[in-house]
Amino acid sequence: MIETQSLSVRLAQTEAVSDVSVRFEPGRIYGLVGPNGSGKTTLLRALAGLVAPSEGVVRIDDHALSSLSLSERAARIGYLPQTRSISWDLTVREIVQLGAQRFRDAEVRAEAALTEVGLSAVAHRRVFSLSGGQAARVLLARLLATDCQVLLLDEPLTALDPAWQRQGLGVLKAAAARGHVVIASLHDLGLAAAFCDSVCVMHDGRMAGSGAPEQAFTPALLAEVFHLNGGFRASDDGPALHLAAHPVSSPTSLSDHYS
């Protein structure tokens, strides 16, 4: 379990996260959603202990995160940052094994993670020879290989094709089913609604709503936070989130949003 209590994070002149109290439970996948600049990355970085709270606290399993050593944090929390780069042209297998290096059976764990992301066939290849989407899957496999209780992912679907966006979320859902806490920032609200047990909606640094997608994604919240008309409607596969093709026509709020 990882939670924040009255968490605020100030970055220079900006209160990027403002008075957020939220609890994330094992066995569940959480979609962290919100417009650009709403505070998703900052909240994830605070949960990872990479940025200090200006107010409030992050707690993991009833320990204040700040009381844990770096190695204790690293054993509990895996983090896939938004800006991803691979510095060394190692093989795919070697990169993924780096995630599992605290385990004796790192090689076995790395192979299992590579299978999950569909990269076993290219495990011998140098990582710089891969496509952008394949490289993104290598880093997802490295994160899975950490086997950390808490997995934090900042826009993990970037660079993935539509099929692999769904496969990737399926892999994360399976990790949650194994007992991990999975928290992923996502921009695709439809995918968040389809795959996540809960969504947490950030708006101007605050938590504007949270809960099961059908409860949290109300038409009023979609209009207010995302400037979108939409809501859940019945479909053959059960209730599904439908969003209008065009944003709500609100020149003032949209110009604010995109400025």
Ligand SMILES: Nc1ncnc2c1ncn2[C@@H]1O[C@H](COP(=O)(O)OP(=O)(O)OP(=O)(O)O)[C@@H](O)[C@H]1O
């Ligand atoms: N290093 C920084 N210094 C000052 N302000 C920052 C810094 N990093 C982010 N911010 C500001 O904090 C706010 C939240 O940014 P954050 O990156 O957390 O948003 P986000 O929801 O992840 O956005 P996006 O969807 O665009 O990735 C924004 O107003 C941003 O401009």
